[in-house]
Amino acid sequence: TPLSHIRNFSIVAHIDHGKSTLADRLIQMTDTVAERDMKDQLLDSMDIERERGITIKANTVRIDYTADDGQQYVLNLIDTPGHVDFSYEVSRSMRAVEGSLLVVDSTQGVEAQTLANVYQAIEADHELIPVLNKIDLPASDLDRVAEQIEEVIGIDASGAIPVSAKTGQGIRETLQAIVDHLPAPTGDRDAPLKAMLVDSKYDPYLGVVVLVRIMDGVLKKGDKIRMMQTGATYGVDRIGVFRPAMTVVDELGPGEIGFITASIKQVRDTRVGDTITHEKKQCAEPLPGFKPSIPVVFCGLFPVDSSEFESLRDAIEKLALNDASFSFEMENSAALGFGFRCGFLGLLHLEVIRDRIEREYDIELITTAPSVVYHVYMKDGSMEELHNPADMPDLTLVDHVEEPRIKATILVPDDFLGDVLKLCQDRRGIQEDLTYAGSRAMVVYDLPLNEVVFDFYDRLKSVTKGYASFDYEITGYRQDNLVKMQLLVNDEPVDALSMMVHRDRAEMRGRAMCEKLKGLIPRHMFKIPIQAAIGGKVIARETLSAMRKDVTAKCYGGDATRKKKLLEKQKAGKKKMRQFGKVDIPQEAFISALKMD
Numbered sequence: 010t011p012l013s014h015i016r017n018f019s020i021v022a023h024i025d026h027g028k029s030t031l032a033d034r035l036i037q038m039t040d041t042v043a044e045r046d047m048k049d050q051l052l053d054s055m056d057i058e059r060e061r062g063i064t065i066k067a068n069t070v071r072i073d074y075t076a077d078d079g080q081q082y083v084l085n086l087i088d089t090p091g092h093v094d095f096s097y098e099v100s101r102s103m104r105a106v107e108g109s110l111l112v113v114d115s116t117q118g119v120e121a122q123t124l125a126n127v128y129q130a131i132e133a134d135h136e137l138i139p140v141l142n143k144i145d146l147p148a149s150d151l152d153r154v155a156e157q158i159e160e161v162i163g164i165d166a167s168g169a170i171p172v173s174a175k176t177g178q179g180i181r182e183t184l185q186a187i188v189d190h191l192p193a194p195t196g197d198r199d200a201p202l203k204a205m206l207v208d209s210k211y212d213p214y215l216g217v218v219v220l221v222r223i224m225d226g227v228l229k230k231g232d233k234i235r236m237m238q239t240g241a242t243y244g245v246d247r248i249g250v251f252r253p254a255m256t257v258v259d260e261l262g263p264g265e266i267g268f269i270t271a272s273i274k275q276v277r278d279t280r281v282g283d284t285i286t287h288e289k290k291q292c293a294e295p296l297p298g299f300k301p302s303i304p305v306v307f308c309g310l311f312p313v314d315s316s317e318f319e320s321l322r323d324a325i326e327k328l329a330l331n332d333a334s335f336s337f338e339m340e341n342s343a344a345l346g347f348g349f350r351c352g353f354l355g356l357l358h359l360e361v362i363r364d365r366i367e368r369e370y371d372i373e374l375i376t377t378a379p380s381v382v383y384h385v386y387m388k389d390g391s392m393e394e395l396h397n398p399a400d401m402p403d404l405t406l407v408d409h410v411e412e413p414r415i416k417a418t419i420l421v422p423d424d425f426l427g428d429v430l431k432l433c434q435d436r437r438g439i440q441e442d443l444t445y446a447g448s449r450a451m452v453v454y455d456l457p458l459n460e461v462v463f464d465f466y467d468r469l470k471s472v473t474k475g476y477a478s479f480d481y482e483i484t485g486y487r488q489d490n491l492v493k494m495q496l497l498v499n500d501e502p503v504d505a506l507s508m509m510v511h512r513d514r515a516e517m518r519g520r521a522m523c524e525k526l527k528g529l530i531p532r533h534m535f536k537i538p539i540q541a542a543i544g545g546k547v548i549a550r551e552t553l554s555a556m557r558k559d560v561t562a563k564c565y566g567g568d569a570t571r572k573k574k575l576l577e578k579q580k581a582g583k584k585k586m587r588q589f590g591k592v593d594i595p596q597e598a599f600i601s602a603l604k605m606d
């Protein structure tokens with residue numbers, strides 16, 4: 010296909026504004042898939058993605074379209090992940106295309122992720138086509154939403170296309186607008202190969218399938234290629250395009266998007282954003298802006314049933330095959346036994362992995378409180394990355410601790426603004442900006458990531474009745490008064506409950522944890538002190554009083570079978586206990602204590 014007849018685009022939208030439905034319609038309208046092959050949502054391939062209504066891994070599809078001028082065009086759609094945790098992947102996919110459809114739900118308006126994604130598109134120099142979706146709904150308000158796009162995003166929305174991805178109205182106009190308004194790609198067929206590694210996926214039959222965008226040169230089957238960032242070399246086995254089913258082609262030229270397989274064993278060997286070139290005739294410089302994605306949120310995953318440790322290892326290793334940004338190492342906790350310390354790109358990423366282990370591998374898990382990566386500066390001048398609060402070095406050796414900060418953007422209807430400001434303030438936030446877009450406020454806060462990983466989304470949703478939208482990016486590290494707080498039960502530290510807290514909030518947190526634990530640990534024959542401490546100094550304390558009578562005592566010695574039943578019940582309960590010195594703590598207590606209120 011000549012360059013002039015190729016258009017590459019992505020769709021930017023807030024979650025639930027109709028990106029997948031629209032993509033399905035575009036594919037359907039052009040007969041790319043026969044009607045009977047059309048599943049509900051072709052682009053979202055994993056069950057969990059569908060259930061949660063989010064797109065996790067970028068997908069792509071090649072659409073053949075006969076335009077108004079009677080000529081055939083090739084339209085390549087790259088589907089980008091819709092969530093903040095994957096913003097680097099989004100930025101890479103954006104660099105692989107020349108334009109975007111900006112989809113806004115015309116019953117809702119611009120939301121936080123609309124903004125975050127559209128800024129990425131603008132940064133990638135995209136031509137934008139505003140699409141107002143869901144016009145079939147009575148609440149659709151085209152004028153208001155078009156005005157809002159102009160006001161908040163600052164682009165011309167007079168040519169916005171009214172669409173119903175549900176009924177198919179406006180789909181033909183959208184396809185034609187892609188041909189008319191988006192620029193054709195540029196590239197030099199005779200130059201050395203320069204291609205971007207946009208995404209990769211593990212396929213049980215084909216091995217790793219790599220999604221590429223060719224910038225210059227031509228890629229053919231049998232070519233020896235080199236990944237410029239990792240330095241690895243491979244022979245290309247297969248070249249193809251997604252229609253959306255995988256279809257083999259002879260070659261991919263400049264401007265084209267497709268896949269290759271090359272006997273790559275694991276997704277870890279591929280890096281999103283890497284530059285692919287020919288081993289023999291290399292391009293002069295790699296594509297700019299490569300950044301390996303690194304985990305920022307860590308937590309421990311332990312099997313509830315310790316005999317499932319090996320199955321958990323197996324599940325984690327399989328998931329890691331297909332996810333280069335998920336890291337893990339074995340961890341041994343006195344409280345929870347053997348498990349894994351795992352690193353994620355963000356909270357959503359964590360939730361997705363945890364859910365997949367529980368559902369696809371049927372392993373019940375205990376997840377310890379998520380923690381961010383702290384930078385611990387030692388008195389001797391060295392710096393340690395702290396992934397697990399339990400590993401915090403002795404305070405006397407520590408000079409200071411830095412924590413990651415984020416820039417959070419929240420869009421919220423006026424009525425809830427007060428609650429949102431209070432929430433951010435309570436989480437040690439610093440307000441950076443407050444502006445209005447129609448009847449909605451846009452607030453920008455500088456917040457510690459640590460205060461967001463616990464339960465910020467949930468709190469935000471509940472105080473705004475679900476009306477707020479939220480997006481964030483990590484801005485850097487800053488020093489603060491951060492300390493490790495330990496929980497001691499009968500004077501024994503419980504490692505799984507160690508956490509990093511801000512000194513000013515430690516007492517409050519400590520008191521809450523002690524009270525909670527007091528309610529969760531069963532009484533013993535002796536008094537049990539429950540304490541929160543910072544570096545040996547107790548800051549909160551509760552005492553669980555001793556059990557006065559034997560459990561069977563209240564049976565008044567009468568009914569023997571009842572007595573026996575009670576004792577059996579007690580025995581069964583024992584099994585799920587963990588011993589801390591002389592104290593038995595039920596597994597359930599850890600799970601509940603780690604849940605935030």
Ligand code: GTP
Pocket residue numbers: 022023024025026027028029030031061062063064091142143144145146172173174175176
């Ligand atoms: P993510 O994959 O989470 O990013 O969401 P999405 O933007 O892909 O949204 P999706 O296509 O899953 O649509 C969200 C919901 O809106 C679904 O229930 C769709 O059926 C519905 N929907 C999408 N387009 C339209 C439309 O034009 N009209 C109506 N009435 N509903 C629509």
